């Protein structure tokens with residue numbers, strides 16, 4: 001399961017609401033203890049998708065390299081990625097799946113009319129054909 | 142020997158190590174040495190045709206090997222190889 005701490009959560013929601021009506025994205029860092037991943041730090045990153053960002057996001061690999069280095073420097077792990085779905089539900093879309101990486105948790109925040117609505121976490125498989133829902137705990141749940 | 146930094150989710154396949162030193166004078170040789178030492182790592186990095194999976198980017202220090210010589214990119218003893226995911230999406 002994945003637990004998101006208050007400070008990281010507030011930053012994720014603020015980033016998603018500020019970026020609305022476009023999609024936002026970022027990295028989640030923290031410790032992993034057995035089956036429990038705890039998100040302690042959220043790193044908002046730039047949406048680098050060159051087209052309409054209302055329906056797409058893209059992370060620069062160098063930003064993810066930076067996130068990975070930040071995690072190592074602070075004795076934490078890169079746990080996952082978050083992004084927002086403006087005015088639609090927090091499902092894992094076909095586009096999300098086809099551009100995912102099975103090593104990480106993918107938290108999707110549904111932002112409706114500019115405000116946080118709900119969130120889900122997803123674990124895509126290696127073949128990028130399906131994603132399982134992961135148990136998610138966050139302060140607004 | 143060049144060093145490969147192992148992302149957290151892959152450490153379970155590398156005796157829990159966060160970095161592995163491997164022999165090899167190119168990125169291809171270094172990754173080959175890594176997957177030879179830790180065979181369970183292979184299917185995470187390469188597809189059935191032996192090509193790097195679409196979600197895998199490889200960096201030598203701060204440079205993406207796609208913009209260098211790809212798997213023929215030379216690596217020296219002092220170099221650090223990073224495995225970086227490629228991630229995008231949309232609603």
Ligand SMILES: [Zn+2]
Pocket residue numbers: 083084085091092093096108230231232
């Ligand atoms: Zn999405």
